[in-house]
Amino acid sequence: MFYQTRLRTITLILALGFLAVYASFGSYFAREIVIEITILAILAISLDFCAGFGGMVSLCHGAIMGISAYAFTIMSVKLGLPSVPSAMIGLMAAVVFSGLVGWVTARTSGIFFIMATLAFGQMAYTFFFKSRWLGGDDGMGGIDRFNLSWLGVDMNDALVFALFGVAVLLLVYVIAAILLRSGFGRILSGIHSNENRMQAVGINTANHKAMAMAASGLMAGIAGILAAQHTLYISPELLIWTVSGEVLLVVILGGIGTLIGPVVGAIMLVMLKHELSNYTDYWHMVVGMVLIFAVLAGGRGIFGQIEYWLITRHSPKTPHLPPAKEKDLA
Amino acid sequence: MLEVKHLSKDFGGITVIRDLSFTVNAGERRVILGPNGAGKTTLFHLLTGVEKASSGSISFAGKNISKMNAVERARVGIARSYQKNNLFEHLTIRENLMLAAAAATGKSRWFFRDVINQADMKTRIEETAEQVALTDQLDLMVSAVSYGNRRQLEVGLALATKPALLLMDEPTSGVGPAMIDTFHQLLETLPRDITILIIEHDMDLAFSIADRITVLNFGEKVFEGTPEDTRGNPTVRQIYLGGGDGTYGATNDHA
Amino acid sequence: MDASFWLLQFLNAMQYSMLLFLLSIGLTVIFGLMHFVNLAHASLYMLGAYFGISVSALTGQFWLAFILSPIIVTLIGAILYYTLIDRMRAAGPMNQVLVTFGLIFVILDLVRLGWGDIALGLDAPDALAHTVSFWGISYPAYRLFIIALGLTIMISMWVVLARTQIGAMIRASVENADMAASLGIHVGRLFFVVFCFGCALAGLAGVAAAPIFSATTTMGITILIPTLIVVVIGGLGSLEGAIAGSLIIGFLETFGAVLLPSLSAVLTYILLAVILVLRPQGLIPARG
Numbered sequence: 001m002f003y004q005t006r007l008r009t010i011t012l013i014l015a016l017g018f019l020a021v022y023a024s025f026g027s028y029f030a031r032e033i034v035i036e037i038t039i040l041a042i043l044a045i046s047l048d049f050c051a052g053f054g055g056m057v058s059l060c061h062g063a064i065m066g067i068s069a070y071a072f073t074i075m076s077v078k079l080g081l082p083s084v085p086s087a088m089i090g091l092m093a094a095v096v097f098s099g100l101v102g103w104v105t106a107r108t109s110g111i112f113f114i115m116a117t118l119a120f121g122q123m124a125y126t127f128f129f130k131s132r133w134l135g136g137d138d139g140m141g142g143i144d145r146f147n148l149s150w151l152g153v154d155m156n157d158a159l160v161f162a163l164f165g166v167a168v169l170l171l172v173y174v175i176a177a178i179l180l181r182s183g184f185g186r187i188l189s190g191i192h193s194n195e196n197r198m199q200a201v202g203i204n205t206a207n208h209k210a211m212a213m214a215a216s217g218l219m220a221g222i223a224g225i226l227a228a229q230h231t232l233y234i235s236p237e238l239l240i241w242t243v244s245g246e247v248l249l250v251v252i253l254g255g256i257g258t259l260i261g262p263v264v265g266a267i268m269l270v271m272l273k274h275e276l277s278n279y280t281d282y283w284h285m286v287v288g289m290v291l292i293f294a295v296l297a298g299g300r301g302i303f304g305q306i307e308y309w310l311i312t313r314h315s316p317k318t319p320h321l322p323p324a325k326e327k328d329l330a
Numbered sequence: 331m332l333e334v335k336h337l338s339k340d341f342g343g344i345t346v347i348r349d350l351s352f353t354v355n356a357g358e359r360r361v362i363l364g365p366n367g368a369g370k371t372t373l374f375h376l377l378t379g380v381e382k383a384s385s386g387s388i389s390f391a392g393k394n395i396s397k398m399n400a401v402e403r404a405r406v407g408i409a410r411s412y413q414k415n416n417l418f419e420h421l422t423i424r425e426n427l428m429l430a431a432a433a434a435t436g437k438s439r440w441f442f443r444d445v446i447n448q449a450d451m452k453t454r455i456e457e458t459a460e461q462v463a464l465t466d467q468l469d470l471m472v473s474a475v476s477y478g479n480r481r482q483l484e485v486g487l488a489l490a491t492k493p494a495l496l497l498m499d500e501p502t503s504g505v506g507p508a509m510i511d512t513f514h515q516l517l518e519t520l521p522r523d524i525t526i527l528i529i530e531h532d533m534d535l536a537f538s539i540a541d542r543i544t545v546l547n548f549g550e551k552v553f554e555g556t557p558e559d560t561r562g563n564p565t566v567r568q569i570y571l572g573g574g575d576g577t578y579g580a581t582n583d584h585a
Numbered sequence: 586m587d588a589s590f591w592l593l594q595f596l597n598a599m600q601y602s603m604l605l606f607l608l609s610i611g612l613t614v615i616f617g618l619m620h621f622v623n624l625a626h627a628s629l630y631m632l633g634a635y636f637g638i639s640v641s642a643l644t645g646q647f648w649l650a651f652i653l654s655p656i657i658v659t660l661i662g663a664i665l666y667y668t669l670i671d672r673m674r675a676a677g678p679m680n681q682v683l684v685t686f687g688l689i690f691v692i693l694d695l696v697r698l699g700w701g702d703i704a705l706g707l708d709a710p711d712a713l714a715h716t717v718s719f720w721g722i723s724y725p726a727y728r729l730f731i732i733a734l735g736l737t738i739m740i741s742m743w744v745v746l747a748r749t750q751i752g753a754m755i756r757a758s759v760e761n762a763d764m765a766a767s768l769g770i771h772v773g774r775l776f777f778v779v780f781c782f783g784c785a786l787a788g789l790a791g792v793a794a795a796p797i798f799s800a801t802t803t804m805g806i807t808i809l810i811p812t813l814i815v816v817v818i819g820g821l822g823s824l825e826g827a828i829a830g831s832l833i834i835g836f837l838e839t840f841g842a843v844l845l846p847s848l849s850a851v852l853t854y855i856l857l858a859v860i861l862v863l864r865p866q867g868l869i870p871a872r873g
Contacts, residue, residue, distance in 0.1 A: 001425055057679050059686075104858045107865045110678040111622045115813040116861055122810045123854040130850060183437030183445040190429040193418040200378065200416075201433040201491050202404035208438060241806055245686060252683060282698060288690025292669070295676075295683045 603735025617822020633791025
């Protein structure tokens with residue numbers, strides 16, 4: 001069940017603040033890192049939405065992001081449509097794909113669901129990899145960023161784009177929070193808790209889960225648009241299973257089911273990656289070991305564990321975010 | 331209100347329910363009695379749509395619901411409490427009731443408005459909590475309350491959907507005598523706009539709240555009548571005691 | 586497209602199906618028995634290929650590699666069992682997936698560390714490095730060997746499961762592990778034996794596949810997906826399901842690639858989607 005507690009709001013403000021400051025006062029390289037973090041964080045929020053709150057642990061979110069990026073690029077580069085409508089179509093493609101995956105897998109759960117998403121993600125990857133029209137594994141370039149000159153800013157400036165990313169991250173967080181606090185989101189959490197009982201009180205859980213995947217896909221699609229506009233170039237690499245694996249790690253590392261945890265996880269992972277890439281070529285091994293360790297250590301993630309300690313200090317009987325007591329902000 | 335006609339259910343060669351017919355009137359309190367294996371829980375599965383009948387029909391409020399699935403039947407107003415607790419774990423009692431209430435009031439399509447603090451949800455949650463005597467425990471986690479309280483919540487979840495037909499599967503299963511009194515209270519105070527079917531093993535409770543009793547044995551209806559008639563019926567006594575004096579021992583076995 | 590074309594494709598399909606079978610049977614029985622999904626199963630296949638290449642390079646003997654490689658992989662599997670897998674058995678499916686998924690990443694980079702990023706080849710043994718002519722076609726003897734190997738293992742497993750005591754113990758434990766334990770079956774030991782056997786098969790499949798596919802760092806994930814699809818389509822936990830699934834996917838992919846090349850990439854996924862919607866428990870699940 002999702003609650004926007006004081007601790008979470010403080011963490012959100014700190015995280016976004018850190019990113020904005022780091023981009024503003026850091027080097028060009030810092031801005032690149034911030035953009036990378038925001039894209040990963042948005043993707044991680046989208047995954048936490050369906051996995052942490054809906055129990056649907058997907059291994060195809062990288063592919064969803066990639067599909068949005070490709071659709072956007074096809075529309076804007078290949079067909080010459082302006083950026084904003086192209087982006088809308090990109091998002092729609094992500095929503096349709098993830099909604100379909102959600103619908104097809106709705107009657108399965110747990111391990112079947114995970115395996116199926118892995119398969120469908122790989123299917124998407126293979127499709128783009130083999131498509132000569134879309135550049136195959138060479139990918140496509142020539143992408144333009146949104147034109148915000150009417151605001152007096154130049155999106156081609158790394159700082160502007162980085163701050164734009166941070167703003168979009170905040171927007172996605174708010175969208176996710178609103179959805180999770182709504183009837184739709186509460187029922188989703190209910191399905192995660194006890195799908196059978198949810199059916200018994202009259203919810204078509206298969207449809208609900210499909211819609212949740214579609215909503216998650218929308219947010220992942222936003223990450224895809226940003227990713228395409230960041231590097232101004234896309235390739236099937238976006239859809240490789242390792243990307244989906246990394247975003248799952250980010251969610252676990254930060255704290256699954258906390259919504260802000262994944263943002264923290266994204267910051268930590270990207271910073272770690274850039275530190276370590278100076279020392280090692282074997283980043284995958286690090287990802288794998290961190291993932292294994294995070295699970296063996298209890299699976300709550302860094303933010304999740306901190307939150308847990310703080311809550312159980314107060315009231316051991318209800319190690320759960322007290323709904324009525326904490327100020328439900330906004 | 332509820333009409334069951336020639337209902338049968340086979341599970342690959344074993345007939346669990348055989349040519350069962352009965353009618354329950356609106357507002358009635360009907361107790362289903364029967365020894366183990368009599369098919370009582372299976373009957374509930376058939377009524378709620380969890381299992382499909384092999385033959386026969388079920389009508390509810392004048393409509394034939396035999397072809398409806400479990401979700402559709404819940405939507406027409408049939409709710410159920412389970413013999414084994416089927417709660418929303420890792421959540422508070424308030425959240426549990428909220429989920430049931432939200433489901434029943436069409437909140438699953440509310441994408442933007444907050445549900446927990448919404449007015450008619452709060453009212454419904456508090457009313458249901460009062461009905462099942464859980465008002466003081468609303469903000470406790472399900473895991474933090476007693477088994478008896480969890481049984482109360484089990485019924486509360488069904489009640490929160492404001493059903494027209496409530497099926498209660500051994501609500502007092504496993505609870506102590508004090509809690510049985512609480513359930514007695516609960517059942518007495520439930521409004522008559524809910525029709526109730528109860529599977530019960532506690533004979534005192536069953537006989538005191540029933541308007542009529544239907545007795546099943548080996549999947550067939552062997553008797554139906556008022557509590558007094560049931561108590562005095564030789565076939566019924568035979569089933570329970572192998573002939574005897576009309577007193578009953580409590581059994582902890584499951585249907 | 587004459588008869589020889591169909592025969593060739595049939596043999597290719599059979600060979601691919603046998604490889605899929607060797608991998609999927611281990612995965613599915615381990616799940617059916619232990620309720621544990623080991624996503625790193627295909628990584629063991631990859632290790633089998635690489636170890637096979639190393640042993641063969643060291644000793645110049647294919648057959649030595651063929652025997653030693655599965656043994657090495659089994660040892661690795663046993664170590665994984667005692668350090669990680671056994672501990673995760675009680676954890677929920679998601680945690681098992683996460684841990685074994687993490688293992689995929691780790692093993693991937695360990696292979697890169699040990700053998701580099703370039704594809705490595707393995708020559709078929711001299712005894713099988715020729716083609717066999719029959720019925721109007723010429724077909725590599727080595728591939729016929731793979732088909733024979735797969736069929737032999739398939740039939741042996743059938744016999745073991747259906748006719749021997751250990752087979753009965755396995756079937757009973759798949760059906761109901763608690764009940765089996767209370768009948769005196771050492772379920773824990775059984776799990777370990779079955780797990781190791783699954784690893785051995787994966788390693789064997791790897792070294793057997795090396796002469797055909799060569800060893801690459803992506804071979805694990807490349808075969809993992811079809812293997813998972815086989816397991817989901819066939820039904821978790823059953824030998825018959827693994828056989829059916831392997832044959833279906835093997836034939837679908839092989840014939841699809843030659844008859845409908847543009848569609849072939851998505852054919853298996855369409856089938857997966859159809860099964861998930863219409864029969865999510867798989868075609869022949871172990872338990873009803």
